[in-house]
Amino acid sequence: MSSVVDTVLLGEVLVTLFVIMDPVGTVPIFLSLTAGRSPATAKRAAWQAVAVSFFVITLFAFFGQRILDYLGISLPALQCAGGLLLLLVALELLTGKEEEASAAGDVNIALVPLGTPLLAGPGAIVATMLFVQQIDSFADLTAVALGIVGVHAALWLAMRFSLPILRLIREGGVLLVTRIAGLLLSAIAVQLVADAVRAFIAGEG
Structure with a gap:
Protein backbone atom coordinates (compact mmCIF):
# COMPACT_ATOMS: atom_id res chain seq x y z
CA MET A 1 0.00 0.00 0.00
CA SER A 2 1.44 3.35 -1.01
CA SER A 3 1.93 6.12 1.53
CA VAL A 4 -0.56 8.98 1.67
CA VAL A 5 2.29 11.48 2.14
CA ASP A 6 5.84 11.40 0.81
CA THR A 7 7.58 12.30 4.07
CA VAL A 8 10.94 12.85 2.41
CA LEU A 9 9.50 15.36 -0.06
CA LEU A 10 7.46 16.96 2.74
CA GLY A 11 10.65 17.49 4.74
CA GLU A 12 12.40 19.02 1.73
CA VAL A 13 9.52 21.42 1.06
CA LEU A 14 9.28 22.47 4.73
CA VAL A 15 13.00 23.05 5.17
CA THR A 16 13.51 24.80 1.84
CA LEU A 17 10.56 27.17 2.14
CA PHE A 18 11.24 27.78 5.85
CA VAL A 19 14.79 28.90 5.04
CA ILE A 20 13.71 31.04 2.07
CA MET A 21 10.63 32.65 3.66
CA ASP A 22 12.33 32.86 7.10
CA PRO A 23 9.47 33.28 9.64
CA VAL A 24 11.92 34.34 12.38
CA GLY A 25 13.62 36.94 10.19
CA THR A 26 10.23 38.33 9.19
CA VAL A 27 9.48 39.39 12.79
CA PRO A 28 11.60 42.59 12.95
CA ILE A 29 10.38 43.70 9.52
CA PHE A 30 6.76 43.04 10.53
CA LEU A 31 7.25 44.97 13.78
CA SER A 32 8.72 47.96 11.96
CA LEU A 33 6.01 48.02 9.30
CA THR A 34 3.17 47.77 11.85
CA ALA A 35 4.63 50.34 14.27
CA GLY A 36 2.12 53.11 14.97
CA ARG A 37 -0.85 50.95 14.07
CA SER A 38 -3.41 49.56 16.51
CA PRO A 39 -3.01 45.96 17.79
CA ALA A 40 -6.16 44.97 15.92
CA THR A 41 -4.77 46.39 12.67
CA ALA A 42 -1.44 44.61 13.22
CA LYS A 43 -3.22 41.29 13.88
CA ARG A 44 -5.27 41.74 10.73
CA ALA A 45 -2.12 42.58 8.76
CA ALA A 46 -0.51 39.33 9.98
CA TRP A 47 -3.20 37.02 8.66
CA GLN A 48 -3.79 39.10 5.54
CA ALA A 49 -0.09 38.95 4.66
CA VAL A 50 -0.06 35.18 5.12
CA ALA A 51 -3.25 34.85 3.06
CA VAL A 52 -1.78 36.96 0.24
CA SER A 53 1.44 34.97 0.33
CA PHE A 54 -0.44 31.65 0.28
CA PHE A 55 -2.57 32.82 -2.65
CA VAL A 56 0.46 33.98 -4.67
CA ILE A 57 2.45 30.81 -3.94
CA THR A 58 -0.52 28.59 -4.83
CA LEU A 59 -1.21 30.58 -8.00
CA PHE A 60 2.36 30.19 -9.21
CA ALA A 61 2.41 26.54 -8.16
CA PHE A 62 -0.41 25.80 -10.60
CA PHE A 63 0.06 28.41 -13.31
CA GLY A 64 3.48 30.00 -12.68
CA GLN A 65 5.35 28.76 -15.71
CA ARG A 66 2.39 29.44 -18.01
CA ILE A 67 2.03 32.99 -16.68
CA LEU A 68 5.72 33.76 -17.15
CA ASP A 69 5.80 32.18 -20.61
CA TYR A 70 2.67 34.06 -21.71
CA LEU A 71 4.05 37.41 -20.55
CA GLY A 72 7.53 36.65 -21.82
CA ILE A 73 9.04 37.13 -18.36
CA SER A 74 12.08 35.19 -17.23
CA LEU A 75 12.69 34.06 -13.66
CA PRO A 76 15.71 36.38 -13.28
CA ALA A 77 13.54 39.33 -14.37
CA LEU A 78 10.95 38.43 -11.75
CA GLN A 79 13.68 38.12 -9.15
CA CYS A 80 15.21 41.49 -10.06
CA ALA A 81 11.82 43.22 -9.90
CA GLY A 82 11.16 41.76 -6.47
CA GLY A 83 14.60 42.86 -5.28
CA LEU A 84 14.10 46.45 -6.47
CA LEU A 85 10.71 46.65 -4.78
CA LEU A 86 12.16 45.39 -1.52
CA LEU A 87 15.02 47.88 -1.83
CA LEU A 88 12.54 50.77 -2.00
CA VAL A 89 10.84 49.52 1.19
CA ALA A 90 14.23 49.08 2.88
CA LEU A 91 15.24 52.66 2.07
CA GLU A 92 11.98 53.92 3.58
CA LEU A 93 12.66 51.96 6.77
CA LEU A 94 16.23 53.28 6.98
CA THR A 95 15.24 56.91 6.43
CA GLY A 96 12.08 56.82 8.53
CA LYS A 97 9.76 57.78 5.67
CA GLU A 98 7.50 54.82 6.45
CA GLU A 99 6.22 56.53 9.59
CA GLU A 100 3.82 58.84 7.71
CA ALA A 101 2.23 55.91 5.90
CA SER A 102 1.97 53.93 9.14
CA ALA A 103 0.25 56.79 10.90
CA ALA A 104 -2.12 57.42 8.02
CA GLY A 105 -3.20 53.78 8.01
CA ASP A 106 -4.40 53.97 4.41
CA LEU A 119 6.93 36.41 1.98
CA ALA A 120 5.92 35.24 -1.47
CA GLY A 121 9.10 36.43 -3.10
CA PRO A 122 10.93 35.20 -6.20
CA GLY A 123 12.88 32.61 -4.20
CA ALA A 124 9.79 31.03 -2.66
CA ILE A 125 7.91 31.15 -5.98
CA VAL A 126 10.73 29.48 -7.92
CA ALA A 127 11.26 26.84 -5.22
CA THR A 128 7.55 26.01 -5.21
CA MET A 129 7.45 25.75 -8.99
CA LEU A 130 10.40 23.32 -8.88
CA PHE A 131 8.72 21.17 -6.22
CA VAL A 132 5.51 21.04 -8.26
CA GLN A 133 7.50 19.67 -11.18
CA GLN A 134 8.49 16.71 -8.94
CA ILE A 135 4.87 15.68 -8.33
CA ASP A 136 4.22 12.24 -9.79
CA SER A 137 1.63 10.87 -7.37
CA PHE A 138 -1.02 11.81 -4.83
CA ALA A 139 1.54 11.31 -2.06
CA ASP A 140 3.82 13.90 -3.70
CA LEU A 141 0.93 16.34 -4.13
CA THR A 142 -0.04 15.95 -0.47
CA ALA A 143 3.56 16.47 0.66
CA VAL A 144 3.97 19.70 -1.32
CA ALA A 145 0.58 21.01 -0.18
CA LEU A 146 1.25 20.24 3.49
CA GLY A 147 4.70 21.79 3.23
CA ILE A 148 3.30 25.05 1.86
CA VAL A 149 0.53 25.16 4.49
CA GLY A 150 3.00 24.33 7.29
CA VAL A 151 5.39 27.13 6.41
CA HIS A 152 2.57 29.66 6.18
CA ALA A 153 1.28 28.55 9.58
CA ALA A 154 4.77 29.20 10.98
CA LEU A 155 4.81 32.65 9.34
CA TRP A 156 1.47 33.55 10.90
CA LEU A 157 2.54 32.36 14.35
CA ALA A 158 5.79 34.32 14.14
CA MET A 159 4.04 37.57 13.24
CA ARG A 160 1.05 37.04 15.52
CA PHE A 161 3.16 36.47 18.63
CA SER A 162 5.58 39.27 17.78
CA LEU A 163 2.92 41.81 18.80
CA PRO A 164 3.64 41.47 22.57
CA ILE A 165 7.26 42.28 21.72
CA LEU A 166 6.08 45.47 20.03
CA ARG A 167 4.30 46.55 23.22
CA LEU A 168 7.32 45.63 25.34
CA ILE A 169 10.09 47.48 23.48
CA ARG A 170 8.18 50.80 23.29
CA GLU A 171 8.91 53.64 20.86
CA GLY A 172 12.71 53.67 21.19
CA GLY A 173 12.91 49.93 20.61
CA VAL A 174 10.63 50.19 17.61
CA LEU A 175 12.95 52.79 16.06
CA LEU A 176 15.95 50.52 16.59
CA VAL A 177 14.12 47.48 15.19
CA THR A 178 12.99 49.55 12.20
CA ARG A 179 16.54 50.55 11.30
CA ILE A 180 17.82 46.98 11.75
CA ALA A 181 14.95 45.67 9.63
CA GLY A 182 15.76 48.21 6.93
CA LEU A 183 19.38 47.10 6.88
CA LEU A 184 18.44 43.41 6.68
CA LEU A 185 15.83 44.05 4.02
CA SER A 186 18.26 46.09 1.92
CA ALA A 187 20.77 43.22 2.07
CA ILE A 188 18.08 40.75 0.95
CA ALA A 189 17.08 43.09 -1.89
CA VAL A 190 20.65 43.59 -3.10
CA GLN A 191 21.24 39.83 -3.01
CA LEU A 192 18.12 39.23 -5.11
CA VAL A 193 19.21 41.79 -7.70
CA ALA A 194 22.78 40.44 -7.72
CA ASP A 195 21.55 36.88 -8.27
CA ALA A 196 19.29 38.08 -11.08
CA VAL A 197 22.13 39.98 -12.77
CA ARG A 198 24.36 36.91 -12.44
CA ALA A 199 21.65 34.81 -14.07
CA PHE A 200 21.28 37.34 -16.92
CA ILE A 201 25.05 37.29 -17.52
CA ALA A 202 25.02 33.50 -17.52
CA GLY A 203 22.38 33.64 -20.23
CA GLU A 204 19.47 32.30 -18.20
CA GLY A 205 17.31 35.39 -18.68
Missing part, protein backbone atom coordinates in the same frame (compact mmCIF):
# COMPACT_ATOMS: atom_id res chain seq x y z
CA VAL A 107 -1.59 51.82 3.05
CA ASN A 108 -2.20 48.09 3.35
CA ILE A 109 1.29 46.80 4.11
CA ALA A 110 -0.17 43.27 4.31
CA LEU A 111 -0.41 43.23 0.52
CA VAL A 112 2.87 44.98 -0.35
CA PRO A 113 5.55 44.52 0.82
CA LEU A 114 4.63 41.87 3.44
CA GLY A 115 2.47 39.45 1.45
CA THR A 116 4.57 39.91 -1.66
CA PRO A 117 7.45 40.18 -2.39
CA LEU A 118 8.71 39.70 1.19
Whole structure:
Protein backbone atom coordinates (compact mmCIF):
# COMPACT_ATOMS: atom_id res chain seq x y z
CA MET A 1 0.00 0.00 0.00
CA SER A 2 1.44 3.35 -1.01
CA SER A 3 1.93 6.12 1.53
CA VAL A 4 -0.56 8.98 1.67
CA VAL A 5 2.29 11.48 2.14
CA ASP A 6 5.84 11.40 0.81
CA THR A 7 7.58 12.30 4.07
CA VAL A 8 10.94 12.85 2.41
CA LEU A 9 9.50 15.36 -0.06
CA LEU A 10 7.46 16.96 2.74
CA GLY A 11 10.65 17.49 4.74
CA GLU A 12 12.40 19.02 1.73
CA VAL A 13 9.52 21.42 1.06
CA LEU A 14 9.28 22.47 4.73
CA VAL A 15 13.00 23.05 5.17
CA THR A 16 13.51 24.80 1.84
CA LEU A 17 10.56 27.17 2.14
CA PHE A 18 11.24 27.78 5.85
CA VAL A 19 14.79 28.90 5.04
CA ILE A 20 13.71 31.04 2.07
CA MET A 21 10.63 32.65 3.66
CA ASP A 22 12.33 32.86 7.10
CA PRO A 23 9.47 33.28 9.64
CA VAL A 24 11.92 34.34 12.38
CA GLY A 25 13.62 36.94 10.19
CA THR A 26 10.23 38.33 9.19
CA VAL A 27 9.48 39.39 12.79
CA PRO A 28 11.60 42.59 12.95
CA ILE A 29 10.38 43.70 9.52
CA PHE A 30 6.76 43.04 10.53
CA LEU A 31 7.25 44.97 13.78
CA SER A 32 8.72 47.96 11.96
CA LEU A 33 6.01 48.02 9.30
CA THR A 34 3.17 47.77 11.85
CA ALA A 35 4.63 50.34 14.27
CA GLY A 36 2.12 53.11 14.97
CA ARG A 37 -0.85 50.95 14.07
CA SER A 38 -3.41 49.56 16.51
CA PRO A 39 -3.01 45.96 17.79
CA ALA A 40 -6.16 44.97 15.92
CA THR A 41 -4.77 46.39 12.67
CA ALA A 42 -1.44 44.61 13.22
CA LYS A 43 -3.22 41.29 13.88
CA ARG A 44 -5.27 41.74 10.73
CA ALA A 45 -2.12 42.58 8.76
CA ALA A 46 -0.51 39.33 9.98
CA TRP A 47 -3.20 37.02 8.66
CA GLN A 48 -3.79 39.10 5.54
CA ALA A 49 -0.09 38.95 4.66
CA VAL A 50 -0.06 35.18 5.12
CA ALA A 51 -3.25 34.85 3.06
CA VAL A 52 -1.78 36.96 0.24
CA SER A 53 1.44 34.97 0.33
CA PHE A 54 -0.44 31.65 0.28
CA PHE A 55 -2.57 32.82 -2.65
CA VAL A 56 0.46 33.98 -4.67
CA ILE A 57 2.45 30.81 -3.94
CA THR A 58 -0.52 28.59 -4.83
CA LEU A 59 -1.21 30.58 -8.00
CA PHE A 60 2.36 30.19 -9.21
CA ALA A 61 2.41 26.54 -8.16
CA PHE A 62 -0.41 25.80 -10.60
CA PHE A 63 0.06 28.41 -13.31
CA GLY A 64 3.48 30.00 -12.68
CA GLN A 65 5.35 28.76 -15.71
CA ARG A 66 2.39 29.44 -18.01
CA ILE A 67 2.03 32.99 -16.68
CA LEU A 68 5.72 33.76 -17.15
CA ASP A 69 5.80 32.18 -20.61
CA TYR A 70 2.67 34.06 -21.71
CA LEU A 71 4.05 37.41 -20.55
CA GLY A 72 7.53 36.65 -21.82
CA ILE A 73 9.04 37.13 -18.36
CA SER A 74 12.08 35.19 -17.23
CA LEU A 75 12.69 34.06 -13.66
CA PRO A 76 15.71 36.38 -13.28
CA ALA A 77 13.54 39.33 -14.37
CA LEU A 78 10.95 38.43 -11.75
CA GLN A 79 13.68 38.12 -9.15
CA CYS A 80 15.21 41.49 -10.06
CA ALA A 81 11.82 43.22 -9.90
CA GLY A 82 11.16 41.76 -6.47
CA GLY A 83 14.60 42.86 -5.28
CA LEU A 84 14.10 46.45 -6.47
CA LEU A 85 10.71 46.65 -4.78
CA LEU A 86 12.16 45.39 -1.52
CA LEU A 87 15.02 47.88 -1.83
CA LEU A 88 12.54 50.77 -2.00
CA VAL A 89 10.84 49.52 1.19
CA ALA A 90 14.23 49.08 2.88
CA LEU A 91 15.24 52.66 2.07
CA GLU A 92 11.98 53.92 3.58
CA LEU A 93 12.66 51.96 6.77
CA LEU A 94 16.23 53.28 6.98
CA THR A 95 15.24 56.91 6.43
CA GLY A 96 12.08 56.82 8.53
CA LYS A 97 9.76 57.78 5.67
CA GLU A 98 7.50 54.82 6.45
CA GLU A 99 6.22 56.53 9.59
CA GLU A 100 3.82 58.84 7.71
CA ALA A 101 2.23 55.91 5.90
CA SER A 102 1.97 53.93 9.14
CA ALA A 103 0.25 56.79 10.90
CA ALA A 104 -2.12 57.42 8.02
CA GLY A 105 -3.20 53.78 8.01
CA ASP A 106 -4.40 53.97 4.41
CA VAL A 107 -1.59 51.82 3.05
CA ASN A 108 -2.20 48.09 3.35
CA ILE A 109 1.29 46.80 4.11
CA ALA A 110 -0.17 43.27 4.31
CA LEU A 111 -0.41 43.23 0.52
CA VAL A 112 2.87 44.98 -0.35
CA PRO A 113 5.55 44.52 0.82
CA LEU A 114 4.63 41.87 3.44
CA GLY A 115 2.47 39.45 1.45
CA THR A 116 4.57 39.91 -1.66
CA PRO A 117 7.45 40.18 -2.39
CA LEU A 118 8.71 39.70 1.19
CA LEU A 119 6.93 36.41 1.98
CA ALA A 120 5.92 35.24 -1.47
CA GLY A 121 9.10 36.43 -3.10
CA PRO A 122 10.93 35.20 -6.20
CA GLY A 123 12.88 32.61 -4.20
CA ALA A 124 9.79 31.03 -2.66
CA ILE A 125 7.91 31.15 -5.98
CA VAL A 126 10.73 29.48 -7.92
CA ALA A 127 11.26 26.84 -5.22
CA THR A 128 7.55 26.01 -5.21
CA MET A 129 7.45 25.75 -8.99
CA LEU A 130 10.40 23.32 -8.88
CA PHE A 131 8.72 21.17 -6.22
CA VAL A 132 5.51 21.04 -8.26
CA GLN A 133 7.50 19.67 -11.18
CA GLN A 134 8.49 16.71 -8.94
CA ILE A 135 4.87 15.68 -8.33
CA ASP A 136 4.22 12.24 -9.79
CA SER A 137 1.63 10.87 -7.37
CA PHE A 138 -1.02 11.81 -4.83
CA ALA A 139 1.54 11.31 -2.06
CA ASP A 140 3.82 13.90 -3.70
CA LEU A 141 0.93 16.34 -4.13
CA THR A 142 -0.04 15.95 -0.47
CA ALA A 143 3.56 16.47 0.66
CA VAL A 144 3.97 19.70 -1.32
CA ALA A 145 0.58 21.01 -0.18
CA LEU A 146 1.25 20.24 3.49
CA GLY A 147 4.70 21.79 3.23
CA ILE A 148 3.30 25.05 1.86
CA VAL A 149 0.53 25.16 4.49
CA GLY A 150 3.00 24.33 7.29
CA VAL A 151 5.39 27.13 6.41
CA HIS A 152 2.57 29.66 6.18
CA ALA A 153 1.28 28.55 9.58
CA ALA A 154 4.77 29.20 10.98
CA LEU A 155 4.81 32.65 9.34
CA TRP A 156 1.47 33.55 10.90
CA LEU A 157 2.54 32.36 14.35
CA ALA A 158 5.79 34.32 14.14
CA MET A 159 4.04 37.57 13.24
CA ARG A 160 1.05 37.04 15.52
CA PHE A 161 3.16 36.47 18.63
CA SER A 162 5.58 39.27 17.78
CA LEU A 163 2.92 41.81 18.80
CA PRO A 164 3.64 41.47 22.57
CA ILE A 165 7.26 42.28 21.72
CA LEU A 166 6.08 45.47 20.03
CA ARG A 167 4.30 46.55 23.22
CA LEU A 168 7.32 45.63 25.34
CA ILE A 169 10.09 47.48 23.48
CA ARG A 170 8.18 50.80 23.29
CA GLU A 171 8.91 53.64 20.86
CA GLY A 172 12.71 53.67 21.19
CA GLY A 173 12.91 49.93 20.61
CA VAL A 174 10.63 50.19 17.61
CA LEU A 175 12.95 52.79 16.06
CA LEU A 176 15.95 50.52 16.59
CA VAL A 177 14.12 47.48 15.19
CA THR A 178 12.99 49.55 12.20
CA ARG A 179 16.54 50.55 11.30
CA ILE A 180 17.82 46.98 11.75
CA ALA A 181 14.95 45.67 9.63
CA GLY A 182 15.76 48.21 6.93
CA LEU A 183 19.38 47.10 6.88
CA LEU A 184 18.44 43.41 6.68
CA LEU A 185 15.83 44.05 4.02
CA SER A 186 18.26 46.09 1.92
CA ALA A 187 20.77 43.22 2.07
CA ILE A 188 18.08 40.75 0.95
CA ALA A 189 17.08 43.09 -1.89
CA VAL A 190 20.65 43.59 -3.10
CA GLN A 191 21.24 39.83 -3.01
CA LEU A 192 18.12 39.23 -5.11
CA VAL A 193 19.21 41.79 -7.70
CA ALA A 194 22.78 40.44 -7.72
CA ASP A 195 21.55 36.88 -8.27
CA ALA A 196 19.29 38.08 -11.08
CA VAL A 197 22.13 39.98 -12.77
CA ARG A 198 24.36 36.91 -12.44
CA ALA A 199 21.65 34.81 -14.07
CA PHE A 200 21.28 37.34 -16.92
CA ILE A 201 25.05 37.29 -17.52
CA ALA A 202 25.02 33.50 -17.52
CA GLY A 203 22.38 33.64 -20.23
CA GLU A 204 19.47 32.30 -18.20
CA GLY A 205 17.31 35.39 -18.68
